[in-house]
Amino acid sequence: MTIPFSRRRFLGGLTALAMLSHAPLLAAQSAPIRRPIPSTGERLPAIGMGTWRTFNVGSDPGLLDQRADVLERFFREGGTLVDSSPMYGSAEAVMGRLLERLQREGTVFAATKIWTSDEGATRGEAAHSRELWGIDQFDLLQVHNLLGLDGHLPTLRAMKAEGQVRYLGVTTSHGRRHGDLEQLMKREPLDFVQLTYNVLDREAEARLLPLAQDKGIAVIVNRPFQGGRLFDRFASRPLPDWAGEAGVTNWAEYFLKFIISHPAVTCAIPATTRVDHMQENMGALYGALPDPALRRRMIDELG
Amino acid sequence: MDYALRDFLMFTPEVYLRLFMRLNEAFWPWQLLFPFALLALAGLLSLPQGRARRLALSVLGVGWILTALLFLQRYYEPIHWGMAYAVWAFLAEAILLAVLAWRVTPARVPLGIGLIGSAMVMALSMAGAVSAGTVEAMGWPGLTPDATALLTVLALLTVPWKPRCVLLVVPVLWLLFSGLTQWALELRATLVPPAVGLGVALWGLWPGTRKRPRPKR
Ligand SMILES: NC(=O)c1ccc[n+]([C@@H]2O[C@H](COP(=O)([O-])OP(=O)(O)OC[C@H]3O[C@@H](n4cnc5c(N)ncnc54)[C@H](OP(=O)(O)O)[C@@H]3O)[C@@H](O)[C@H]2O)c1
Numbered sequence: 001m002t003i004p005f006s007r008r009r010f011l012g013g014l015t016a017l018a019m020l021s022h023a024p025l026l027a028a029q030s031a032p033i034r035r036p037i038p039s040t041g042e043r044l045p046a047i048g049m050g051t052w053r054t055f056n057v058g059s060d061p062g063l064l065d066q067r068a069d070v071l072e073r074f075f076r077e078g079g080t081l082v083d084s085s086p087m088y089g090s091a092e093a094v095m096g097r098l099l100e101r102l103q104r105e106g107t108v109f110a111a112t113k114i115w116t117s118d119e120g121a122t123r124g125e126a127a128h129s130r131e132l133w134g135i136d137q138f139d140l141l142q143v144h145n146l147l148g149l150d151g152h153l154p155t156l157r158a159m160k161a162e163g164q165v166r167y168l169g170v171t172t173s174h175g176r177r178h179g180d181l182e183q184l185m186k187r188e189p190l191d192f193v194q195l196t197y198n199v200l201d202r203e204a205e206a207r208l209l210p211l212a213q214d215k216g217i218a219v220i221v222n223r224p225f226q227g228g229r230l231f232d233r234f235a236s237r238p239l240p241d242w243a244g245e246a247g248v249t250n251w252a253e254y255f256l257k258f259i260i261s262h263p264a265v266t267c268a269i270p271a272t273t274r275v276d277h278m279q280e281n282m283g284a285l286y287g288a289l290p291d292p293a294l295r296r297r298m299i300d301e302l303g
Numbered sequence: 304m305d306y307a308l309r310d311f312l313m314f315t316p317e318v319y320l321r322l323f324m325r326l327n328e329a330f331w332p333w334q335l336l337f338p339f340a341l342l343a344l345a346g347l348l349s350l351p352q353g354r355a356r357r358l359a360l361s362v363l364g365v366g367w368i369l370t371a372l373l374f375l376q377r378y379y380e381p382i383h384w385g386m387a388y389a390v391w392a393f394l395a396e397a398i399l400l401a402v403l404a405w406r407v408t409p410a411r412v413p414l415g416i417g418l419i420g421s422a423m424v425m426a427l428s429m430a431g432a433v434s435a436g437t438v439e440a441m442g443w444p445g446l447t448p449d450a451t452a453l454l455t456v457l458a459l460l461t462v463p464w465k466p467r468c469v470l471l472v473v474p475v476l477w478l479l480f481s482g483l484t485q486w487a488l489e490l491r492a493t494l495v496p497p498a499v500g501l502g503v504a505l506w507g508l509w510p511g512t513r514k515r516p517r518p519k520r
Pocket of ligand 1: 049050051052053054083084144145171172173174194221222223224225226227228229231252269270271272273274276277278280281
């Protein structure tokens with residue numbers, strides 16, 4: 001019996017060997033960190049993306065091409081949740097154009113907001129946003145900064161019952177109106193809340209995050225880099241030598257893994273205009289996460 | 304968790320500067336006429352005939368209309384919903400300038416002074432080019448808002464104090480808004496035209512400048 005042997009097979013065997021030697025790395029790389037949405041159990045990649053400022057490029061052809069690369073990198077690295085708002089200028093329209101161009105309408109977990117003080121305009125605004133995004137249904141509609149909440153929330157609930165939206169939620173940022181948010185979370189059945197939480201701004205840890213866990217509400221974390229300020233302040237420093245233990249290889253992972261390692265957090269939504277930054281940010285979706293002791297160290301390091 | 308001015312910014316500096324580049328690309332080569340329009344303005348304001356000087360105000364009004372419909376509506380509004388209101392304010396200023404041209408005759412300005420003013424506005428129109436590092440980002444007076452507002456503030460020094468105050472409202476509000484925007488964008492060069500415009504406006508609003516200039520009919 002002759003064993004068929006060719007150069008191609010030989011090279012193939014070598015590749016397999018090389019892959020085996022990287023097996024643990026590959027395993028880690030191929031399993032994005034996902035978190036269940038408590039109200040359904042659907043699992044969401046723990047890093048999503050924001051679009052405030054970064055995707056407001058209007059109809060600029062050059063910038064549309066560039067942002068298409070950023071968005072494609074996000075999806076290719078395992079991301080799904082994109083957060084926007086009618087408040088963000090052209091960001092929703094841009095997202096619609098790019099999703100169509102990249103044929104990613106089926107990949108995206110589309111989250112936008114209702115941003116109007118006209119409490120009767122919920123359905124109209126959602127329909128307009130749907131048109132801009134070019135999708136049949138939003139996965140998540142959030143009341144932006146609790147604006148017009150009393151009118152929008154009942155309508156959103158009705159829309160959810162009619163199958164027009166899958167989840168509903170509310171947003172705050174910069175630590176504003178945490179008291180109101182807390183009351184709301186106690187009172188209303190919400191699928192999601194969005195709030196600001198990062199290694200320096202940790203007010204949410206005291207009451208809101210435990211309450212979300214208790215009530216089974218998914219948490220989206222905005223401003224994970226304090227709008228970029230965390231990089232301005234800390235990125236020139238070397239990473240601490242224990243960073244590897246926390247699964248961290250750069251500052252973006254440091255900031256993001258701190259956030260998503262909190263057990264109440266479902267997803268952080270960093271925003272970027274750059275493909276290389278997107279690549280760094282998506283690194284936080286893979287590998288080890290810091291345990292509570294390391295999380296403490298992460299705070300102390302920057303304190 | 305404090306707010307900073309930059310937290311209110313809706314777009315990045317690159318997107319902002321590219322608005323000017325895209326407008327210049329689309330409008331080319333018509334903007335080359337604008338320096339001549341500036342010279343014509345200086346010329347008109349220097350003429351003894353009151354009608355010529357009134358015409359200068361109407362020419363300025365055309366600049367506000369062009370700026371509203373081209374730069375603000377077509378380029379700026381898609382990235383800033385607030386521009387929908389600015390478009391109306393700019394059109395209102397154009398109407399006010401037309402009314403002013405009908406009712407008031409500007410004071411005569413020596414040609415040399417007018418030319419210095421025009422040269423200053425042209426020089427400051429280069430601010431965007433300095434910030435972007437390319438002449439394509441230049442903000443022409445009569446086509447883009449900061450340079451148009453600056454030119455108008457200068458021209459309004461030729462009209463009596465009361466109507467001047469009314470006509471200064473829109474340019475001053477714009478220059479304030481734009482100055483804050485440049486500040487938040489951390490663009491230094493483009494901060495200069497709003498700063499100069501506001502300085503001149505402040506001087507023009509000062510009651511001490513009330514009596515001057517006496518319009519000659
Ligand atoms: N009330 C609300 O509902 C609310 C309020 C605030 C935010 N949000 C949402 O949350 C999202 C995130 O917040 P945010 O956009 O304010 O701030 P952020 O994500 O904390 O920071 C964004 C900034 O970080 C920089 N950045 C990103 N990745 C980086 C990296 N790897 N290295 C260095 N710099 C990096 C970006 O600059 P580059 O472009 O240069 O990368 C950008 O300037 C928003 O986009 C929005 O969707 C919602």
